[in-house]
Amino acid sequence: MYLTRLDIQGIRNICSASVSPIDGINIFYGANGSGKTSVLEAIYLLGRGRTFRSRYTSTLINHQARKCTVFGDVNSSEQAVSYTVGVSRETSGAFQFKVDGQRVTASSSLAEAIPLLLMNSESFLLIESGPGGRRRFLDWGVFHVEQQFQRVWAQFQRSLQQRNKLLRHDKISRQELISWDNSFVGLSLQLTEMRKDYFKLIEPIFYELIERLTGITGLSLGFVQGWDSEMSLEAVLAENFERDARRQTTHAGPHRADLKIQIDGRAASNVLSRGQIKALVAALIVAQGEMFRRARGKQCVYLFDDLVSELDQDYLLRLLRVLAGAKAQVFVTGTEYAPLVNVLENEKIENFAVFHVKQGTVNSLNGLALKGEAL
Numbered sequence: 001m002y003l004t005r006l007d008i009q010g011i012r013n014i015c016s017a018s019v020s021p022i023d024g025i026n027i028f029y030g031a032n033g034s035g036k037t038s039v040l041e042a043i044y045l046l047g048r049g050r051t052f053r054s055r056y057t058s059t060l061i062n063h064q065a066r067k068c069t070v071f072g073d074v075n076s077s078e079q080a081v082s083y084t085v086g087v088s089r090e091t092s093g094a095f096q097f098k099v100d101g102q103r104v105t106a107s108s109s110l111a112e113a114i115p116l117l118l119m120n121s122e123s124f125l126l127i128e129s130g131p132g133g134r135r136r137f138l139d140w141g142v143f144h145v146e147q148q149f150q151r152v153w154a155q156f157q158r159s160l161q162q163r164n165k166l167l168r169h170d171k172i173s174r175q176e177l178i179s180w181d182n183s184f185v186g187l188s189l190q191l192t193e194m195r196k197d198y199f200k201l202i203e204p205i206f207y208e209l210i211e212r213l214t215g216i217t218g219l220s221l222g223f224v225q226g227w228d229s230e231m232s233l234e235a236v237l238a239e240n241f242e243r244d245a246r247r248q249t250t251h252a253g254p255h256r257a258d259l260k261i262q263i264d265g266r267a268a269s270n271v272l273s274r275g276q277i278k279a280l281v282a283a284l285i286v287a288q289g290e291m292f293r294r295a296r297g298k299q300c301v302y303l304f305d306d307l308v309s310e311l312d313q314d315y316l317l318r319l320l321r322v323l324a325g326a327k328a329q330v331f332v333t334g335t336e337y338a339p340l341v342n343v344l345e346n347e348k349i350e351n352f353a354v355f356h357v358k359q360g361t362v363n364s365l366n367g368l369a370l371k372g373e374a375l
């Protein structure tokens with residue numbers, strides 16, 4: 001699936017822009033502060049209902065405007081369907097999501113309509129930061145591949161919150177907690193089974209793409225379920241009762257799941273250089289996209305912000321080769337187009353388009369204009 005048209009209104013310094021991206025590699029170049037990342041934010045808003053730059057989506061709205069709106073036309077040629085997705089946010093906090101003319105309320109409906117994967121300057125945190133980011137990263141895939149995941153995940157979150165609320169009561173008895181734990185354990189096992197099944201499927205794809213995109217050897221990936229895998233969750237909860245009650249929180253469960261990434265038994269974050277870590281993150285992201293394609297029979301959309309400054313030349317070359325081979329729709333930004341276009345032309349990859357972003361306006365550059373400018 002890919003976006004055939006993008007209409008952006010009131011997103012940061014973009015008052016109004018209309019873009020017709022191609023089903024290939026779309027390069028957005030322009031000076032710092034011209035609005036390149038804002039274009040990616042607009043696409044992200046369509047697929048996720050929020051921004052990736054702040055916890056507050058309202059920061060996206062142009063300072064002179066009361067709301068921002070993005071429309072995207074999606075062509076899913078694999079399923080021979082096309083539809084429009086629209087998202088608007090007002091400074092008052094009101095929002096509206098529409099898929100194919102129908103109002104939807106959950107951002108998961110947007111994610112289903114426009115599945116997105118993003119890499120930006122923060123993405124190295126996937127390896128260098130705590131388990132939360134890796135858990136969300138893995139769950140992106142489980143959500144898209146396993147239909148029941150969203151429902152079970154939401155039920156589990158409610159159950160966990162309820163359990164923690166019980167723990168905050170002064171005199172929680174072990175008996176009260178045990179009766180609650182029946183459903184907590186049931187949901188935990190369901191959730192974990194889905195994650196495990198998904199990990200088993202994606203594991204070989206991870207290794208394949210890590211090899212193709214990074215050349216790093218000796219790396220191992222493991223799924224960590226969130227409690228001692230030698231013990232039942234009931235037994236772990238019973239063992240943790242005093243500690244959970246004292247700290248008023250649940251220490252073990254699927255909310256503590258993680259992806260363990262190691263090199264020869266050591267945490268990858270302690271062994272690899274920052275450059276290697278970024279290449280590894282790109283490989284993990286593309287592996288998710290590839291798994292999505294195999295499971296769903298269609299492509300997701302990739303967003304790469306400031307790609308040239310994120311990846312060294314050799315990694316960049318490997319990534320563009322893989323993305324062009326995957327025939328996915330990709331949005332890439334950079335201050336110049338030459339470093340990207342040179343690589344693409346050397347590789348004889350022709351399926352790319354270039355857009356110039358200048359003070360919040362976006363213009364498509366045709367082949368002639370490109371040739372006219374010295375590369």
Ligand SMILES: Nc1ncnc2c1ncn2[C@@H]1O[C@H](COP(=O)(O)OP(=O)(O)O)[C@@H](O)[C@H]1O
Nearest residue numbers: 012013032033034035036037038059061062063
């Ligand atoms: N809410 C906003 N309203 C208007 N302008 C904004 C808003 N938020 C950020 N900007 C401005 O938008 C411009 C574009 O930012 P950005 O997309 O990050 O540029 P680029 O990625 O090209 O460097 C910046 O100059 C920034 O100051």
Ligand SMILES: [Mg+2]
Nearest residue numbers: 036037038306
């Ligand atoms: Mg930027």
